[in-house]
Amino acid sequence: MRPQLVDGHGRDIGDVRISVTDRCNFRCQYCMPAEGLPWLDRKDILTYEEIARVAGLLASMGVHDVRLTGGEPLARRELWKLVEMLSADGNIHDLSLTTNGYLLERQVEQLVRAGLRRVNVSLDALAPDRFFQLTRRNSLQQVLSSLAAAEKYPELRPIKVNVVALKDFTEDEVVAFAEFARKHPYEVRFIEFMPLDGDRNWSRDRVLPNAEVRRLIHAAYPLKDLGRERHGTSRRWEFADGQGSIGFISPVSEPFCGDCNRIRITAEGELRTCLFSMTETDLREPLRNGASDAELEALIRAAVWEKELKHHVNDEGFVQPLRTMSQIGG
Incomplete structure (x- = not known):
């Protein structure tokens, strides 16, 4: 084992989100333009072997939690092979996947079997017409079927359902999602809309604060606060009668940057220390030019040392990153 990876603010880095592709089969309004984005060439994307090497190196520095993201990660062929590589690494303690669910049932x-242990499924509406309005795809039933398929595997726990909350849209879905959480072994998590959309139409007026979501649920089903785990993104609540749980991820109204322990690697191998980073560190070229583990480690440590203390979404003069969520890795 190598010394713990730390940033310049004294935070131990323990979690990496690795995007395996920028491609996606949905066109969610908070993420991508309706016409999509230009895709990366295949040669520009890290191979599974390159991803496994970087993840293994990070894990040896104490980054024990790995989440595979996209784009839509299951759009990449035979993703189970990468999962198998990563799950074989004893230093990787938690291996999870964030997906839109469309392709999950069949995979x-x-x-x-390859070793995946947790799954997060994006699901922003339970009414078919509203699902289509937001995702621009008529695929609600496929996502629900995938959740039911995942539920059959007790190894995949907890199953988390991610709901991006948009003002003047999500309010009508809130109580239905609370009932959904009560009926299934899911943690339904409401995520405040962040300025990472492809149309660059984000404004604070479009953010539905989680305090309002919580008020709407509590009026129908009283909630008990379970708090937020250190380094966690979600503040969890359970229903007063003990069925199901609800999470609130509030990066806009209640930032949790102070104990952030996450870094990100884009599909083409750029290391990002924050969702809203304005700079990146290229790992792909050193990987392909024969860099040793020691050289890669030094490069990573230097980049992570400069990790931002916080995002600046709430500051005057905030500048939205050029990349969208799909290009960074959700």
């Missing part, structure tokens, strides 16, 4: 058995 879940292979993924679990």
Whole structure:
């Protein structure tokens, strides 16, 4: 084992989100333009072997939690092979996947067999017409079927359902999602809309604060506060009668940057220390030019040392990053 990876503010880095592709089969309004984005060439994307090497190096520095993201990660062929590589690394303690769910049902058995242990499924509406309005795809039933398929595997726990909350849209879905959480072994998590959309139409007026979401749920089903774990993004609540749980991720109204322990690697191998970073560190070229583990380690440590203390979404003069969420890795 190598010394713990730390940033210049004294935070131990323990979590990496690795994007395996920028491609996606949905066109969610908070993420991508309706016409999509130009895709990376295949040669520009890290290979599974390159990803496994970087993840293994990070894990040896104490970054024990790995989440695979995209784009839509299951759009990349035979993702189970990468899961198998990563799950074989004893230094990787938690291996999870964030997906829109469209392709999960047909792949879940292979993924679990390969060693996947947790899954987050994006689901922003339970009414078919509203699902289509937000994702620009008529695919609600496929996502619900995938959740049901994942539920059959007790190895995949907890199953988290991510709901991006948009003002004047999500309010009508809130109580339905609370009932959804009560009926299934899911943690339904409401995520405040962040300025990472492809249309660059974000404004604070479009953010539905989680305090309002919580008020709407509590009026129907009283909640008990379970708090937020250190380094966690979600403040969790359970229903007063003990069924199901709700999470609130509030990066706009209640930032949790102070104990952030996450870094990100984009599909083409750029290391980002914050979702809203304005700079990146290229790992792909050193990987392909024969850099040793020691050289890669030094490069990573130098970049992470400069990790931002906080994002500046709430500051005057905030500048939205050029990359969208799909290009960074959700």
